[in-house]
Amino acid sequence: MKNNSFKRSFTNKKFRSGAFSIFLTILVVALVVAVNIIFNKLDLSTDLSSNKLFTLSDDTKDIVKDAKHDVTIYYMVQDGKEEEHIDKVVKQYSKLSDKIKVKKVDPVSNPSFASKYVDDKVSSNDIIVVNNDTKAAKYIGGSEMYYSQVDYSTYQNSYYLDAEGKITSAIQNVLSDTETKMYIMSGHEEQELGTNVTDSLSKMNIDTEELKLYSMEKVPDDCDILLLNGPARDISDEEKDRIMEYMKNGGYAIINVEYTTKETPNIKELLKYYGINEQMGNICETTGNYYNYVNCIVPQISTSESITSKLSGMLVIPYPVALSQVKKDSLRSTLKISELLTTSDGSYLKVDPSSGDGKKAEGDIDGPFNVGVLVTDKNKSGKESKLIAFGSATAFSDDFTSAGQLDNGELFSNAVNSLLKSDVKQASIDVKSLSYSYINLTTGTQLLWAAVLIVIIPLCILVTGFVIWMRRRKK
Numbered sequence: 001m002k003n004n005s006f007k008r009s010f011t012n013k014k015f016r017s018g019a020f021s022i023f024l025t026i027l028v029v030a031l032v033v034a035v036n037i038i039f040n041k042l043d044l045s046t047d048l049s050s051n052k053l054f055t056l057s058d059d060t061k062d063i064v065k066d067a068k069h070d071v072t073i074y075y076m077v078q079d080g081k082e083e084e085h086i087d088k089v090v091k092q093y094s095k096l097s098d099k100i101k102v103k104k105v106d107p108v109s110n111p112s113f114a115s116k117y118v119d120d121k122v123s124s125n126d127i128i129v130v131n132n133d134t135k136a137a138k139y140i141g142g143s144e145m146y147y148s149q150v151d152y153s154t155y156q157n158s159y160y161l162d163a164e165g166k167i168t169s170a171i172q173n174v175l176s177d178t179e180t181k182m183y184i185m186s187g188h189e190e191q192e193l194g195t196n197v198t199d200s201l202s203k204m205n206i207d208t209e210e211l212k213l214y215s216m217e218k219v220p221d222d223c224d225i226l227l228l229n230g231p232a233r234d235i236s237d238e239e240k241d242r243i244m245e246y247m248k249n250g251g252y253a254i255i256n257v258e259y260t261t262k263e264t265p266n267i268k269e270l271l272k273y274y275g276i277n278e279q280m281g282n283i284c285e286t287t288g289n290y291y292n293y294v295n296c297i298v299p300q301i302s303t304s305e306s307i308t309s310k311l312s313g314m315l316v317i318p319y320p321v322a323l324s325q326v327k328k329d330s331l332r333s334t335l336k337i338s339e340l341l342t343t344s345d346g347s348y349l350k351v352d353p354s355s356g357d358g359k360k361a362e363g364d365i366d367g368p369f370n371v372g373v374l375v376t377d378k379n380k381s382g383k384e385s386k387l388i389a390f391g392s393a394t395a396f397s398d399d400f401t402s403a404g405q406l407d408n409g410e411l412f413s414n415a416v417n418s419l420l421k422s423d424v425k426q427a428s429i430d431v432k433s434l435s436y437s438y439i440n441l442t443t444g445t446q447l448l449w450a451a452v453l454i455v456i457i458p459l460c461i462l463v464t465g466f467v468i469w470m471r472r473r474k475k
Contacts, residue, residue: 053085053088053089053161053432053434054085054088054089054092055092056089056092056093056096056164057164057168057427057429059168059427059429060096060164060168060427060429061096062427063168063171063172063175063427064093064096064097064099064100064171065096065097067097067099067100067171067175068175069099069131069132069133069134069174069175070099070100070101070131070132070133071099071100071101071129071130071131071132071171071174071175072100072101072102072103072129072130072132073090073093073094073100073101073102073103073127073128073129073167073171074103074104074105074113074114074117074127074128074129074130075087075090075102075103075104075105075125075127076105076106076107076113076114076122076123076124076125076126076127076128077104077105077106077107077124077125078106078107078108078124079104079106081124081125082125083125083142085145085161085163085434086125086127086142086145086163089161089163089164089167090102090127090163090167093167100171107122107123107124107126108124114126114128114139117130117135117137117139118137118138118139120139120141122139123141123142124142125142126139126140126141126142127139127140127142127145127166127167127170128140129167129170129171129173129174130174131174131175134174136173136174137174138169138170138173138174140166140167140170144162144166145161145162145163145166145167146159146160146161146162146434147159147160147161147162147431148160149402158433158435159433159434159435160431160432160433160434161431161432161433161434162431162432164429164432165203165428165429165430165431166203168203168427168429169202169203169204169205169428169429172204172205172426172427173205176205176426178421179205179207180204180205180206180207180224180225180420180421180426181206181207181209181220181222181223181224181225182201182206182207182208182209182223182224182225182226182227182416183208183209183210183211183219183220183223183225183226183227184208184209184210184211184227184229185211185212185213185226185227185228185229185231185235186210186211186212187212187213187214188228188231188232188233188234188235189231189232189233190228190229190230190231190232190393191229191230191256191258191393191394191397192229193229193396194396194397194398194399194401195398196398196401196402196409197396197401197409197412200409200412200413200416200428201416201428203427203428203429204413204416204417204420204426204427204428205426206225206416206420206426211223211226213235213239213242213243214236214238214239216242217242218242218245218246219242219243219245219246219251223246223251224252224419224420224421225252225253225254225416225419225420226243226246226251226252226253226254227253227254227255227256228253228254228255228256228267229254229256229393229396230256230257230258230392230393230394231258231260231264231267232258232260232262233260233262233264234262234263234264234265234266234267235264235266235267235270236266237266239266240266240267240269240270243270244270244273247274247377247385247387248379248385249379249383249385250379250383250384250385251385252385252386252387252419253386253387253388254387254388254389254390254415254416254419255267255270255271255387255388255389255390256389256390256392256393256395256396257271257278257321257323257389257390257391257392257393258319258321258392258393258394259280259281259282259319259321259353260280264278271323271389272326274335274375274377274387274389275325275326275331275332275335275337275375276323276324276325276326276337276370276373276375276389277322277323277324277325277326278321278322278323279321279322279323279324279349279365279369280321280351281321281322281349281350281351281352281353281364281365282295282319282320282321282349282350282353283297283320283321283322283343283347283348283349283350283367283369283371283391284297284347284348284349284350284358284360285297285298285343285344285346285347286344286346286347286348287344287346288344295318295319295353296316296317296318296319296320297316297317297320297343297347297371298314298315298316298317299315299317299320299341299342299343299371299372300341300342300343300344301315301340301341302338302339302340302341302342304338305338305340305374306414306418307340307374307388307411307414307415307418308340308341308372308411308414310414311407311410311411311414312407313406313407313410314406314407315341315395315406315407315408315411316395316400316406316408317341317371317390317391317392317395318392318394318395318400319392319394320343320369320371320391320392320395321371321391321392322349322365322367322369322370322371322391323369323370323371323372323373323389323390323391324369324370325337325339325370325373332377334377334378334379335375335376335377336375336376336377337373337374337375338373338374338375338376339370339372339373340370340372340373340374340388341370341371341372341390341391342368342369342370342371342372343367343368343369343370343371344367344368345367345368346367347366347367347368347369348360348364348365348366348367349364349365349366349367349369350364351363351364351365369391370391371390371391371392372388372389372390372391372411373388373389373390374386374387374388374418375387375388375389386418386419388415388418388419390415395408395411396408396409396411396412409430410428410430413427413428
């Protein structure tokens with residue numbers, strides 16, 4: 001009798017209902033585990049950060065897509081001790097191409113691994129990028145991938161992530177068979193390049209060196225780009241001739257002029273040879289965001305040239321000097337002049353800006369003007385020379401190239417990039433802000449969400465449970 005009762009307990013309605021509930025519970029748990037395993041394997045993560053901290057840029061994608069060699073990114077780190085930001089960025093590279101592999105190496109258990117590729121002392125969260133075919137390698141310190149900057153108006157530090165910038169730069173470095181050399185002229189009270197610009201040049205794997213041309217017979221043969229950055233004094237006749245000779249033989253140059261009260265006839269003659277009239281003074285605008293500021297303008301940006309076509313933010317050009325085109329009947333037929341940055345029809349050149357008064361005075365010159373120009377020329381043998389001129393050197397100082405504010409830094413990088421003769425595309429990837437955006441809720445919205453989360457949802461669950469309990473009790 002007891003045996004029959006025991007058997008019936010396994011076949012009655014209550015047991016079948018309970019067994020079915022247990023089966024469903026096990027099935028749901030199994031599905032959740034399976035889905036988690038699949039998602040972890042596929043790494044189907046989504047970057048929800050407001051400034052896309054972990055999304056690789058189009059420039060990085062283009063560089064990796066065109067890679068002709070296999071590259072391995074060795075992430076030197078112990079399991080469980082990864083820097084979250086670095087780890088998430090590194091993972092994205094292997095998704096771009098079969099040419100890129102990412103491998104984690106424990107520097108503690110493999111202390112001699114790094115010495116096969118670099119001489120640097122490697123520690124946790126450092127990275128080594130290796131060209132598997134040529135064995136060229138580049139080391140990146142973990143601390144190099146973070147960047148801070150002081151806002152002197154508030155004296156607060158802003159923090160940035162530069163992981164993509166450093167890793168992509170290293171990939172460019174190990175893939176390239178050539179090195180670009182930039183000579184920066186000195187000896188004429190030129191403006192020093194800011195740290196933001198020099199960092200961009202470094203990311204583009206450009207080797208820079210000071211050039212005292214007055215003490216040399218010619219521009220060095222290995223010069224790929226010559227930079228004259230805001231000289232306050234004129235160059236000598238001999239320097240002008242040496243630059244002209246360099247340019248006529250297919251040289252590339254960038255000249256950033258700057259307002260000065262000193263006469264600069266040789267610089268003017270150099271620019272005029274390439275179809276540009278330099279007019280000293282400061283341009284003032286009568287329209288636009290900066291029309292009421294004597295010292296700054298927001299220029300109109302050309303969309304027909306690669307140097308400026310991809311700029312999406314705003315440019316501010318401080319203390320702009322006018323770069324007008326010479327009369328067409330005076331231009332050589334081999335010259336091609338492209339306007340990059342221009343002012344409005346209502347602009348005028350304040351010939352004497354020392355007064356600080358932005359009102360137009362007698363003798364001031366009506367616009368529009370150029371403040372950014374690209375000039376190409378060909379010599380008799382077919383060699384092409386290029387000159388890029390901007391009407392302000394201050395536009396590329398640290399004050400105007402700070403991360404995430406203006407596109408001035410990107411403009412300079414694009415200008416340099418257009419002159420590169422590298423066999424691999426070079427790009428300077430901007431840093432990304434680590435500041436967090438907070439959602440500000442009104443008092444009414446806060447009360448609404450509090451009611452939903454604290455009262456309504458728990459009450460719905462309680463009522464549903466009570467209904468189910470009542471139905472089962474009646475059965």
